[in-house]
Amino acid sequence: MQTQPLNAADFECLEGILLKHGDDNSVLNTCELDGFFTALVSSPAQVDIADWFPAIWGGQNPNWESPDEAKQFIELSVRHINTLARQLAEGSTAFAPRFEETEHNGQAVTLAEEWCFGYLRGVAVANWSPLPAVQAQLLQTIADCAEQDNFELPEDLDVAAHQSQVAEIEPAARALHDFGLSQR
Template sequence: MQSQPLSATEFEAIEETLLKYGDDYTILNTCELDGFFTALASSPEQVDIAQWFPAIWGGQLPNWESPEDLKNVIELCTRHYNVLALQLAEDPAAFAPRFEASEHQGQTVTLAEEWCFGYLRAIAIAHWPALPAIQAALLQTIVDLAEQDTFELPEDLDVAAHQQQVADVAPAARALHDYWLSQRVSTGSCAFPHAHRPDL
């Protein structure tokens, strides 16, 4: 299993491929993809790449211009998935969601909305069952941000409150991973899901 973190250049290569083959129904940036993989790596049961890879593209694979495009994006995606799975399971302090940044009325604001939307995409394809109240509240932290509009922040945005919401996302994601990990361990399942390169 490859677990070498991606370089900035490799993230750029993924983003270029997402934009090249994407549309309104696909994941279009690495922030959303990072959230998507975080939820997959945290899920109660492993989701096969034959399910999650097409989901990146809105459920239907693109018409690849070359086999190399497909090969490269699969390799980079599976590597990033595996890095996140390993971090969450064995070194949660190293886990840091890949958020965006924007300027808002002269301030730099960290945005987690795209990441959270990606997280919810993965929950949908992984079919998470209902959560206990504590974990449901943690998930609501992510849901609330996913429902906000990142294209135009309101002029009256409470920046401090918004940034606190963003700061709560990583601890919520770690706690949700730990909850499902405890469930997997108690049933004797794999300690953490990870991706394999498939024949798609």
């Protein structure tokens, strides 16, 4: 099995499979999947694929087109989760949450809602224990962004404040990973 990070074509493949087999209860895009996997590798307790794989699909396995399609999805998923684990454990600058980009009133805006929603899904699947106050606040930083409705940005959005909030997510995720790793 390959160990290098996924490339654009790999992410497109994952995205296509997620959209093809997803529903309202499943992970629907690679941003959400990236957040989900980041939480799993940051968990104070290791999470088995038998627990996290069905959670991608809302508890139901997809009706795969073929065994090869299922195998491809699993292989790409495992490669990505392993890459995230390696990047975070090494403190690598290569780790960057997979956020979406859009434009709002002529300004570039980074959207993190789906990544954060995926992260919270991963926290739930990993069944994180209550966290100490500092780590609980870091998790709240992520949760606050997951609660925003970024599908339609308000006309009067304070872009600078929004981007400032998004900028807090990566350091929070790194610190939560470091804490989780210290608890294993």
